[in-house]
Amino acid sequence: MPNTEIYLIRHGLPEYEYDSEGFKLAYGPEANLSEEGRKQAHAIAHKLPKLDVMHSSPFARARQTSEIIASHIGFNAEDIVESKIFADQQPINFEGKLLNDVIAGNIELDPDDETDEQVYERVNRGFEDILKNHAGKKVGIVFHGHPIRYIVWKHVEKKEPFKSIPEDFIHANYALQGEAWVLILNEEHDLIDSHLITRDDNQNPGRGVW
Numbered sequence: 001m002p003n004t005e006i007y008l009i010r011h012g013l014p015e016y017e018y019d020s021e022g023f024k025l026a027y028g029p030e031a032n033l034s035e036e037g038r039k040q041a042h043a044i045a046h047k048l049p050k051l052d053v054m055h056s057s058p059f060a061r062a063r064q065t066s067e068i069i070a071s072h073i074g075f076n077a078e079d080i081v082e083s084k085i086f087a088d089q090q091p092i093n094f095e096g097k098l099l100n101d102v103i104a105g106n107i108e109l110d111p112d113d114e115t116d117e118q119v120y121e122r123v124n125r126g127f128e129d130i131l132k133n134h135a136g137k138k139v140g141i142v143f144h145g146h147p148i149r150y151i152v153w154k155h156v157e158k159k160e161p162f163k164s165i166p167e168d169f170i171h172a173n174y175a176l177q178g179e180a181w182v183l184i185l186n187e188e189h190d191l192i193d194s195h196l197i198t199r200d201d202n203q204n205p206g207r208g209v210w
Contacts, residue, residue: 037064057088
């Protein structure tokens with residue numbers, strides 16, 4: 001059986017809304033791709049092979065990115081599988097708040113919000129289902145920065161989540177919008193290669209968490 005190739009593709013830059021003073025507001029699931037985000041989606045599509053299977057988060061920015069990629073690689077957009085298991089964490093109180101406050105941790109989480117640990121477990125269940133159901137295939141998953149990071153933590157870094165992840169790994173290996181991690185696994189699902197496909201404008205960027 002050929003190796004399984006998984007492409008963990010981060011959506012392009014979404015459109016931000018701004019408050020009356022011109023500060024960015026945190027976006028929600030319905031935020032569309034910006035013009036720059038569309039350019040990023042077209043650019044990453046040129047770096048991908050023809051895929052056998054495509055999954056997408058149901059969030060608009062991911063779905064729109066997946067459709068742009070599909071148009072480039074000859075994949076039927078109607079065959080993209082919309083997978084809630086790959087949705088982003090979406091804290092109830094974040095949407096519409098100042099983005100700087102969200103990043104700084106100044107917005108209180110709701111008790112009903114998913115925790116980081118719950119998202120980690122959810123997206124890795126989805127990844128393992130992909131390996132089981134699409135062995136030997138080239139699979140693209142279009143979704144979000146933190147969920148991508150959680151899969152990379154488990155399958156590339158192989159560290160205990162949230163306790164032993166080195167700071168330099170968190171920042172150096174975080175997929176920016178319009179980038180993709182490639183994981184190649186053998187028949188036994190052992191990782192044999194991994195690398196990050198970077199944007200042309202970010203070959204050696206200082207990376208953050210957004």
